[in-house]
Amino acid sequence: MDIFKELIKKLTPHFKSLGFSKKGNSFQLEHDKNYGIINFQKSRESTKDVLKFTINFGVYSNVLGQLEYAYNNLSKPEIEQCQWSSRVGAFMANNPDYWWIINSTDDLNTNTADVIDNIQNIIIPEINKRLADEGLINSWLNENNAGTTEIGRFKYLTTLLKVKGDFNALHNIIETFMQQMKGKPNAKLAIEHLKEIDLTYQS
Template sequence: MEDVLKQIIKDDIPPLFKAKGFKKKGNHFAKIFPDFAWVVNIQISKWNSKEDVEFTFNTGIFTDKLYGPFYKEDPPKFPTEDNSVLKIRISELKNEPETWYKIGLSSNLDAIKREVQSDLQNVVFPYFEKFQTIEDVIQEMKRKEEQGWYECPHFLTILCNSYGYNNEANK
């Protein structure tokens, strides 16, 4: 089943991202804008076996402005979800407990491929569409913070300061 998963990741998923302007590196996809990037990681389950494999999607908004002030290193050449803000798994976007695409010996591969395509086109890509500017990213971070949802309290401060929102940064 690992070969089937590799084939899906290599042949079936990339065209969906490419059609939306994303670039691919390994299991990472990124659509790069001047101030940030939409990023997606295909996470493969560490519990996969020869008979059963699972994977899911993790999303984030990457910005290189966190490098230097927060991450004391240069930004990576290809943006990834690891060091992103507003990280969210597809299950959260779908308001489900967990979304793992499971492939087993008796799986209907066409149905799984249709589900992945539908989730990317109807859940992930529309979610990203609300982030057209860095201001959209900052506003969403502020909204999440007001709801008590924190990734790192320094991220919002750094971004506000980087883009000249000094009053916001001081708060």
């Protein structure tokens, strides 16, 4: 028995009842061309008799995706293309890098119930908070978990704020970031990005 395949098989009806579609080891929820993605990552340490896995999840913004990839043929993006992404452990107590371990002799139903519990109580709420671009903006403005790099947050946030037309918040983000990054490599990257979205920065 392939434990991983059986686990995905058992979880599929639950995800479909929530409106998710299945793609490989991922489940995707579409909202206004944005996607919430939940991905099951199998560890290389897994064996035939012992499965070790974790859950990655993220949000893909169609607006950012079109600009980032310069075309829009990503009918269903992968977890790697999410502009905001995290791993389930980041939202658990003490932020552990959490992995489930299931033995071939274990009751798979019990383990599946535990996975679903974490999906319902951690992952779905965090995705729903960010599934719309307004949620992503709010997250990048107010949340500690940026779900991307420092420069990534700056690029995504400034792009969405410009599209939204919120120039007060945009100006504040640019000023704050450029002051913090003065003399650092990210400052040059930020200026290049601002030119790409037709903005200028006067130091």
